[in-house]
Amino acid sequence: MFDIKWIRDNVNLFDEAMKRRGIEPQSDKLLALDDERKATILALNEAQKKRNTLSKQIGIAKANGDDRKAQNLMLKVAELKKEVQRGEEKEREQTKALRDALAVLPNILAKDVPDGEDETDNVEIDNFGERVEFPFRAKQHFELGEALGLMDFEVAAKIAGSRFVVLKGALARLERALGQFMLDVQINENGRTEVNPPLLLHEKAMFGTGQLPKFKEDSFVTTDGRWLLPTSEVPLTNMVRENILSINDLPMRLTGLTPNFRSEAGSSGKDTRGMIRQHQFYKVEMVTIATAQMAEREHEIMLKSAQNILKKLNIPFRTMLLCSGDTGDSMQKTYDLEAWLPGQNTYREISSVSIAGDWQARRMNARYRDENGKVHFVHTLNGSGVAVGRALIAVMENYQQEDGSILIPQALQPYMGGLEIIRAQ
RNA sequence: GGAGAGGUGGCCGAGUGGUCGAAGGCGCACGCCUGGAAAGCGUGUAGGCGAGCAGUCGUCUCGAGGGUUCGAAUCCCUUCCUCUCCGCCA
Numbered sequence: 012m013f014d015i016k017w018i019r020d021n022v023n024l025f026d027e028a029m030k031r032r033g034i035e036p037q038s039d040k041l042l043a044l045d046d047e048r049k050a051t052i053l054a055l056n057e058a059q060k061k062r063n064t065l066s067k068q069i070g071i072a073k074a075n076g077d078d079r080k081a082q083n084l085m086l087k088v089a090e091l092k093k094e095v096q097r098g099e100e101k102e103r104e105q106t107k108a109l110r111d112a113l114a115v116l117p118n119i120l121a122k123d124v125p126d127g128e129d130e131t132d133n134v135e136i137d138n139f140g141e142r143v144e145f146p147f148r149a150k151q152h153f154e155l156g157e158a159l160g161l162m163d164f165e166v167a168a169k170i171a172g173s174r175f176v177v178l179k180g181a182l183a184r185l186e187r188a189l190g191q192f193m194l195d196v197q198i199n200e201n202g203r204t205e206v207n208p209p210l211l212l213h214e215k216a217m218f219g220t221g222q223l224p225k226f227k228e229d230s231f232v233t234t235d236g237r238w239l240l241p242t243s244e245v246p247l248t249n250m251v252r253e254n255i256l257s258i259n260d261l262p263m264r265l266t267g268l269t270p271n272f273r274s275e276a277g278s279s280g281k282d283t284r285g286m287i288r289q290h291q292f293y294k295v296e297m298v299t300i301a302t303a304q305m306a307e308r309e310h311e312i313m314l315k316s317a318q319n320i321l322k323k324l325n326i327p328f329r330t331m332l333l334c335s336g337d338t339g340d341s342m343q344k345t346y347d348l349e350a351w352l353p354g355q356n357t358y359r360e361i362s363s364v365s366i367a368g369d370w371q372a373r374r375m376n377a378r379y380r381d382e383n384g385k386v387h388f389v390h391t392l393n394g395s396g397v398a399v400g401r402a403l404i405a406v407m408e409n410y411q412q413e414d415g416s417i418l419i420p421q422a423l424q425p426y427m428g429g430l431e432i433i434r435a436q
Numbered sequence: 437g438g439a440g441a442g443g444u445g446g447c448c449g450a451g452u453g454g455u456c457g458a459a460g461g462c463g464c465a466c467g468c469c470u471g472g473a474a475a476g477c478g479u480g481u482a483g484g485c486g487a488g489c490a491g492u493c494g495u496c497u498c499g500a501g502g503g504u505u506c507g508a509a510u511c512c513c514u515u516c517c518u519c520u521c522c523g524c525c526a
Binding site for chain 1: 446454455465481482483484485486487494495496505506507
């Protein structure tokens with residue numbers, strides 16, 4: 012969300028930034044709303060001031076026992092009262108109108124974000140690992156999993172519907188191992204604080220990070236109006252909502268392992284086979300709360316942390332800088348890590364590392380006090396470190412053998428009780 | 437689910453209709469004092485919005501929203517949250 016005062020001072024910059032997002036110039040409309048609002052406030056303050064002055068005089072008159080004077084003053088104030096009430100109502104409406112208009116606008120893209128339409132215009136900035144050349148046809152993860160008898164989509168459909176999976180035995184454990192491994196790296200090597208948040212969230216929290224109001228069809232709601240977290244970015248970031256933090260608390264580096272729930276409303280027909288796109292999946296998340304000065308460095312640190320996970324698992328991946336058309340509304344700049352999937356013979360997103368600037372902080376009213384006691388909005392960042400479900404896919408496809416067994420990456424073996432290979436029973 | 441208690445500034449805590457954005461204490465900052473420190477003394481110590489180049493001024497905010505009143509932290513209604521006891525339950 013934007014500061015209307017900033018828009019007023021940066022009309023061209025703002026309209027240009029919206030244009031990059033494919034949005035018509037907004038500043039005229041917004042400034043007009045703000046002008047009306049200001050005029051209302053000015054008149055309202057004037058009326059309130061008069062009312063307060065007279066009311067105090069009534070108090071004094073009564074204290075002095077001058078009832079007639081008090082009576083006179085009361086009549087005067089009665090009129091002002093109506094004026095104040097009208098003004099308050101108008102101000103409330105106008106403020107809400109302005110806020111609603113601002114709430115749906117996307118973040119400003121960073122200067123170094125390349126222009127582009129969609130994911131085909133993203134720019135590769137880094138590449139890690141050798142793609143394995145199999146002397147046989149590489150299978151997709153679901154072929155492997157089903158053949159092992161450890162991955163069952165039919166049972167999942169029976170109990171929950173499509174886009175769910177049931178993992179069993181060593182595969183279930185492998186998924187758990189991946190989550191624990193990643194979390195441990197985040198805590199021990201990347202110095203993040205583990206957080207285990209609620210999975211059901213207030214609407215306010217969903218608004219704070221930008222999932223609401225625009226993208227409500229992407230998430231699930233409960234019967235009592237709570238939202239199932241689509242990513243733990245939401246609870247972790249909203250931990251600082253409506254706070255004024257001390258500068259000493261920053262940067263605040265958090266991590267957590269949670270399930271994520273997504274309706275995938277707009278994705279019917281996409282990735283229908285396998286575990287790529289599910290309604291429910293585990294993900295290790297990184298969230299950093301920082302100052303404006305710290306933020307860019309924290310973004311690079313976070314990117315390295317995510318890359319580090321895949322390197323430890325020895326999964327080939329490339330790092331993409333998302334183009335303007337593919338960068339999420341809440342974000343100024345996003346890197347995606349795409350893991351190589353031999354079975355699909357393609358790269359697929361496995362992590363997304365983004366910087367939001369103060370866009371989320373304004374929505375959350377999350378601030379900090381600097382060395383001089385001045386209050387500023389924090390800057391927020393988040394990234395996956397990494398998606399567990401997709402990491403499972405990447406491990407299976409990259410570590411598969413001709414007979415359909417799967418080697419377990421060395422880094423995971425301690426989490427698998429020393430198991431080195433998963434074979435059909 | 438039933439019965440009760442409560443939500444006030446960074447924290448504790450007073451305030452039950454009148455100049456209260458709010459006593460007092462703690463904490464913190466600065467100054468004095470000291471060789472240095474502690475103690476002591478003094479001063480300061482919310483955020484939003486609006487006006488102004490600025491000093492500053494006005495206004496709003498005592499969980500949230502609404503109402504009563506000339507005037508609300510104080511009265512009424514609604515709602516959220518916390519705590520205690522009982523019941524139920526993982």
